[in-house]
Amino acid sequence: MTHSDAWENHRLALPNKLFHAVRAGVPVVATDVGELAKAVREHGLGTLYRPGDTRSLARAVEEAVADYAGLRRAVLAASGTLSWEADAHRLLAVYDRLAARRHGQDATRRADAAPVDHGTDEDRQR
Structure with missing residues (x-):
């Protein structure tokens, strides 16, 4: 590179x-x-x-x-730390915290919780 x-x-x-x-x-x-x-x-x-x-x-x-x-x-x-799956998990946790803060609630998904399965790349492209 x-x-x-x-x-x-x-x-x-x-x-x-x-x-x-x-x-x-x-x-x-x-x-x-x-x-x-x-x-x-x-x-x-x-x-x-x-x-x-x-x-x-x-x-x-x-x-x-x-x-x-x-x-x-x-x-x-x-590879686990630098994967899209790890990034997606961290990003979703941030969005959950922001949404919960906006609505005065506790975030239901935490950064150290199990990642959410968003399907395969093919599923997401549909």
Whole structure:
């Protein structure tokens, strides 16, 4: 994943490709920029390189190849936390709390409660 450090939106971005890689269970080689680098470091999702530095990129690729098995284990360990299902659960809990606050009630669904089953991707597309 290549990002420049020249624009704020790149420093703040978490590209879908990162989450696609996590879903596929494979590590990434990504630029050492902002939130992308933070996520890669925090979860051990791969290796990082300095934007625009070809030697740094080559080193990051070599490190990813050399430690592929270890990086893959880290990606798999993080996959539950970085999944759409986990995000959906957290978002629904926030919406429930906001709705309950608006209506002066306690939220019925909590962030640590079991996730709600929203069917398959195919069901949601119908």
